[in-house]
Amino acid sequence: MTSTGPTRVCFELRVAPDLLDEYVERHTPVWPEMLAEIAAAGRRNYSLFLGDGGRLIGYYETDDDAAAQAYLAASPVAARWEAEMARFFVGLEGRPDQAATPLAEVFNLEAQLASAGETPSTEESDAP
Template structure:
C-alpha cells in the first residue's frame, strides 16, 4: 500500500466554512473515495490555512482516475475549488505531493530483517 501525503492552502477567510463542509461530507463522495481505492484518508488544517492530506492507496494514478470518472467528484471539486489559494486545476489534480522520508513500521521491519540475517546497523 502506497502512502500519499499532500499539501494545499485554504484561503484564511474561508477556513471555518471549509471545516464545516468537511464535518459531514456527502455520502456519495465518501462511497466514491472508498470504491476508488482511497484508504485511511485524513485532512489536517493549520490555523493559517495550510492543509495536509494523507491517504493510502494501491495505485495513486488509478485512484485519481477512478475518482475523476465519478460525477460526485466533479460536483465536489467544483464546490471546493473556491476555498484554495493559487490553483489552476481542481484541488485533487494540483496538490503538492510530499516525499516520505521516515516511516516507523518500515524502519522496524527493516531492523528486524537485518537482525534475522545477522547484519548490524
C-alpha cells in the same frame, strides 16, 4: 528498500483564511456519495489536518494511486464536489484532488523497523 504495503500519500494545500470556517463546515460531514466514491477509488485511512493560516495537510493510503486518481477524475460526483471546493484554495489551478502535489516521504517507522528485522510493539516495556 522495496515497499510491500500500501502507498502512503501526503499532500499540502492552502485554504483561504477568510473561508476556513466554511471549509470546515463543508467537511462536517462530507456528502455520503462523495465518501463512497473516495472508498470506491481505493483510498483508505484518509485524513485532512488543518493548521494555522489555512495550511491543509492530507494523508491517505492506497494500493494504486494512479488508478485512484483516474477513478476520481472520471467520477461525476467527485467533479461536482471538487468544483464546489475549488474556491476555498489559494494558488491552485485545476481540481484540488488532481492539482495537489504529493509530499515526499522521508521516514516511516514500520518500514525502517522491518528493514532492521524488528517488529513494531505496542506493549509497554518492563525496563525501568
